[in-house]
Amino acid sequence: xxxxxxxxxxxxxxxxxxxxxxxxxxxxxxxxxxxxxxxxxxxxxxxxxxxxxxxxxxxxxxxxxxxxxxxxxxxxxxxxxxxxxxxxxxxxxxxxxxxxxxxxxxxxxxxxxxxxxxxxxxxxxxxxxxxxxxxxxxxxxxxxxxxxxxxxxxxxxxxxxxxxxxxxxxxxxxxxxxxxxxxxxxxxxxxxxxxxxxxxxx
Numbered sequence: 001x002x003x004x005x006x007x008x009x010x011x012x013x014x015x016x017x018x019x020x021x022x023x024x025x026x027x028x029x030x031x032x033x034x035x036x037x038x039x040x041x042x043x044x045x046x047x048x049x050x051x052x053x054x055x056x057x058x059x060x061x062x063x064x065x066x067x068x069x070x071x072x073x074x075x076x077x078x079x080x081x082x083x084x085x086x087x088x089x090x091x092x093x094x095x096x097x098x099x100x101x102x103x104x105x106x107x108x109x110x111x112x113x114x115x116x117x118x119x120x121x122x123x124x125x126x127x128x129x130x131x132x133x134x135x136x137x138x139x140x141x142x143x144x145x146x147x148x149x150x151x152x153x154x155x156x157x158x159x160x161x162x163x164x165x166x167x168x169x170x171x172x173x174x175x176x177x178x179x180x181x182x183x184x185x186x187x188x189x190x191x192x193x194x195x196x197x198x199x200x201x202x
Contacts, residue, residue: 002114004085005053008074009044010096010153011037012163014064022169022178023106028038031132033169036178037097040166041187051201054081071156091100091199093127094161096153099178101169110171111142115163118148123160130195131162138190139183141167141174144173164191 013020013033041057048055058073059065073095073153079133085145102109114132115126128146136143144165154161166187179185193202 002089004081004090005051006056006078006081006092006159006201007048007053007195007202008056008077008092008094008157008159009041010056010074011041011056012059012096012098013037013191014059015062016193017064019104020101023104024173024174027174031169031175031179033099033101035143036099036166039181039184040097040188040191043185044192045130047188047192048195053199053201065090065091067152068156071153073132074153074157074159076126081135092159093195093199094153094157095152095185095195096161096163097132097191098163099167099169100165101184103170105170106172107170110168110174111144112139112167113135113144113147113165115147115149115151115154115165116143118150120148120154124154124162127194127198128162128197131164131191134190134194134197135164135166135187138186138193139167141196 042116056077058070075076112135114128116128132146167178169175
């Protein structure tokens, strides 16, 4: 029986979310976290379209979509998918894309980490491990590891779910990368490779 694959993506935070931006660079410019998150999700969708899967995006709007709405949309997409294909032959995941920060000023914390729910399933852990591995292989950045957290979108979505922190906005070398198209494509490619490996996509 053919397995049907559902991939639900979330570009964390909106353009107006307070504090979700880099400190100022020397020229007075800065980057909203939303810019990075959204670009990675768009590139992921582009790359995933050649695989046998259905893709949904729960936070396409520029404004900050409330966490409850994001998780509710994800669960609705899943229920509709189950209604169409049945519960026994589907494979579904939720991935939220973010950039990290410790403070509003430049600091030294750096690297990449992936989170899953502290009371989550072994499937979420496996997905986090596979995606984290690919992010480190592709970026060669510091591996901060797979971690647990009780994040709302991980807790309230009814499928294996992870949250990727793809670098620190308040660490200047990584902040410069987070603004670049090349690094955004690099992160998207890594996460897609992890998805393909985990879901065994054709």
